[in-house]
Amino acid sequence: MSPELEKCPRSLLVCEKSNFLNEKSRHDFHVSKHNFNYKISVLMPECGMLPANISTVINSFSHYYLVRALPVHELLEETFLESLVKKGHFYALSYNTKIDEDNSIALLSSGQLILSLDKDTYEQLGLEGRPSLYNHRKAMRFVVTLDLTDKSLSPGTKRYQRVLSSLKDRLPLRYDFFFTKYNTGADEDKTLNKLLSQYAYEEHKPAVSHQTLKEIPCPTLYPSDIQGKTLSCDPHHFLEWLGAVNLDINCENAADSFLSTYVCPEPQSSVSQALLCTVTGFISPENVFALLKELRFTPWVSLTVHGFMDSPVSWGATEHGFLKGGENFYNFVCFKNQDYWLHMATGAQDGCPP
Amino acid sequence: MSVFMDLNIISSNDKNRLKSIIETAAHLGYSTVAINYVVEPQQKKQEIPKPQSVSDIFDKFPIVQGKSSPIKVLNRLTIIASDASHFRPTNEYKSFDLVAVYPKTEKLFHAACMTFDVDIICIAVAEKQPFHFKRAPVNGAIDRGVFFETCYAAAIRDTTMRRYTIANAISLMEVCKGKNIIMSSGAERPLELRGPYDIANLGLVFSLSEGDAKAAVSTNCRAVLLHGETRATASGVVYTMKKPKTPQKQEEESPVSKKKSDTFGNI
Numbered sequence: 001m002s003p004e005l006e007k008c009p010r011s012l013l014v015c016e017k018s019n020f021l022n023e024k025s026r027h028d029f030h031v032s033k034h035n036f037n038y039k040i041s042v043l044m045p046e047c048g049m050l051p052a053n054i055s056t057v058i059n060s061f062s063h064y065y066l067v068r069a070l071p072v073h074e075l076l077e078e079t080f081l082e083s084l085v086k087k088g089h090f091y092a093l094s095y096n097t098k099i100d101e102d103n104s105i106a107l108l109s110s111g112q113l114i115l116s117l118d119k120d121t122y123e124q125l126g127l128e129g130r131p132s133l134y135n136h137r138k139a140m141r142f143v144v145t146l147d148l149t150d151k152s153l154s155p156g157t158k159r160y161q162r163v164l165s166s167l168k169d170r171l172p173l174r175y176d177f178f179f180t181k182y183n184t185g186a187d188e189d190k191t192l193n194k195l196l197s198q199y200a201y202e203e204h205k206p207a208v209s210h211q212t213l214k215e216i217p218c219p220t221l222y223p224s225d226i227q228g229k230t231l232s233c234d235p236h237h238f239l240e241w242l243g244a245v246n247l248d249i250n251c252e253n254a255a256d257s258f259l260s261t262y263v264c265p266e267p268q269s270s271v272s273q274a275l276l277c278t279v280t281g282f283i284s285p286e287n288v289f290a291l292l293k294e295l296r297f298t299p300w301v302s303l304t305v306h307g308f309m310d311s312p313v314s315w316g317a318t319e320h321g322f323l324k325g326g327e328n329f330y331n332f333v334c335f336k337n338q339d340y341w342l343h344m345a346t347g348a349q350d351g352c353p354p
Numbered sequence: 355m356s357v358f359m360d361l362n363i364i365s366s367n368d369k370n371r372l373k374s375i376i377e378t379a380a381h382l383g384y385s386t387v388a389i390n391y392v393v394e395p396q397q398k399k400q401e402i403p404k405p406q407s408v409s410d411i412f413d414k415f416p417i418v419q420g421k422s423s424p425i426k427v428l429n430r431l432t433i434i435a436s437d438a439s440h441f442r443p444t445n446e447y448k449s450f451d452l453v454a455v456y457p458k459t460e461k462l463f464h465a466a467c468m469t470f471d472v473d474i475i476c477i478a479v480a481e482k483q484p485f486h487f488k489r490a491p492v493n494g495a496i497d498r499g500v501f502f503e504t505c506y507a508a509a510i511r512d513t514t515m516r517r518y519t520i521a522n523a524i525s526l527m528e529v530c531k532g533k534n535i536i537m538s539s540g541a542e543r544p545l546e547l548r549g550p551y552d553i554a555n556l557g558l559v560f561s562l563s564e565g566d567a568k569a570a571v572s573t574n575c576r577a578v579l580l581h582g583e584t585r586a587t588a589s590g591v592v593y594t595m596k597k598p599k600t601p602q603k604q605e606e607e608s609p610v611s612k613k614k615s616d617t618f619g620n621i
Contacts, residue, residue, distance in 0.1 A: 136565035
């Protein structure tokens with residue numbers, strides 16, 4: 001067999017350990033940088049019922065909107081910029097667009113509008129951009145980044161007029177969008193409602209589901225040993241086991257079963273019950289942070305946050321691509337003494353997580 | 355990368371079967387398919403069939419899974435040529451979006467690569483390749499923008515054909531180094547279709563690199579479509595389009611020309 005067949009697409013795993021109370025801890029930075037979150041799953045060993053504080057936090061997650069056929073130039077309108085984009089905490093991502101096939105648009109909380117365009121659209125639109133980092137022999141994908149908070153793109157300038165006319169007249173792009181806004185308390189809903197009322201939209205609440213697992217083996221983890229050399233297990237094996245539990249895959253590795261050979265990594269102990277809680281939707285990083293603050297249970301709690309496979313960016317403005325898989329997720333393991341482990345993983349066409 | 359395409363779905367007279375194949379393709383994630391009319395001129399002077407109008411098959415095309423746009427359907431002609439006289443580009447070829455040839459002899463393969471006005475050259479999958487691929491005609495075809503096609507449906511149907519498909523594909527890849535390759539199904543039934551990422555993995559078995567294998571189902575297919583479109587143009591730059599001429603417009607034209615002659619004194 002040719003040696004090419006033995007190679008798999010590469011994946012990256014970055015592991016970090018620290019304490020939440022440590023001033024140099026960068027957990028808030030990592031959470032806030034990962035703009036688009038699709039699914040959160042929490043695994044709590046030795047827990048039967050969903051604790052009340054976690055349940056209140058999850059119920060207070062912001063709603064998200066799915067807007068149909070929104071023209072992209074609406075994201076550049078003056079009132080929209082002033083009231084939503086410049087104030088921050090507003091996220092938008094195009095829906096039903098594949099990152100490796102067609103155009104994908106994302107608006108980050110920092111005010112950057114990222115357009116990941118295929119060759120034909122890029123050439124017709126006429127905006128300045130650069131070729132994608134994940135092109136093969138020919139450049140087929142281009143990325144246009146517009147910083148909407150920049151002075152040169154404020155309404156009235158020549159550059160702003162040019163960008164607006166490209167998106168309005170030269171090539172009107174229309175996509176379904178996900179919107180979400182984290183409300184910091186002030187009453188800013190009016191502009192968003194006014195914009196939404198012009199187009200067909202649906203309001204959604206993140207979907208929550210939980211199940212209690214009985215008699216499952218759980219790895220024992222010691223906060224000091226993240227690499228798994230002496231006391232705990234290897235991070236790769238731990239994440240594999242975590243994925244198996246989330247997908248309800250049998251980890252017994254019985255001799256007569258050929259379906260799954262996944263095992264719980266050593267050292268392990270059997271727990272009588274564990275709670276698995278999943279939230280899916282378009283979730284903003286601020287909500288994730290609020291949930292993270294509540295998770296302190298014995299012996300450990302794991303919080304996994306998955307990003308969208310088709311988003312143009314993963315962490316910050318690092319470009320994200322889809323080769324055979326577009327996973328970009330991070331996993332917190334929180335211990336009772338405020339220690340935490342953070343694993344950040346990406347797939348083949350992705351930059352290294354920060 | 356561009357959208358995923360499957361450029362070889364064998365046409366049949368059974369409309370329902372064709373409909374179900376196209377629906378399966380849309381469900382698997384293909385954004386464009388091409389219905390292939392295979393013609394073998396050797397038998398009793400077979401005539402080139404007229405392609406069925408695409409809108410006859412569906413009133414409303416199925417939406418591609420994961421996207422909001424419907425699937426695009428094109429028409430393609432394949433000529434199985436065992437003699438040079440079989441391939442004669444006539445006006446009937448113009449009604450097809452893509453033209454392909456399946457050369458049976460080495461001389462024809464050389465001629466197809468260097469001179470024939472085709473978009474796709476098919477590679478044998480159901481039998482051992484009767485001739486070896488030489489670097490010269492293959493490179494000539496690559497320079498001209500002609501693509502080589504491997505079909506995988508035969509590999510699904512039968513194990514012996516699987517061996518031939520893989521062997522022929524690997525020998526082609528050695529010569530062309532992974533450039534100008536497309537992979538398509540050649541499916542006669544909906545069950546013979548496979549998803550685009552699976553076919554990209556199949557490309558790894560054919561000794562393509564990962565990027566080349568994915569391009570074989572997306573970028574290269576797009577290039578084939580553009581090549582087919584430019585066949586009807588002058589060097590790909592100028593093309594004619596039928597403009598609907600209304601009687602009103604003709605009346606307006608005459609006063610304008612009258613004005614011109616007044617200003618300049620001559621027409």
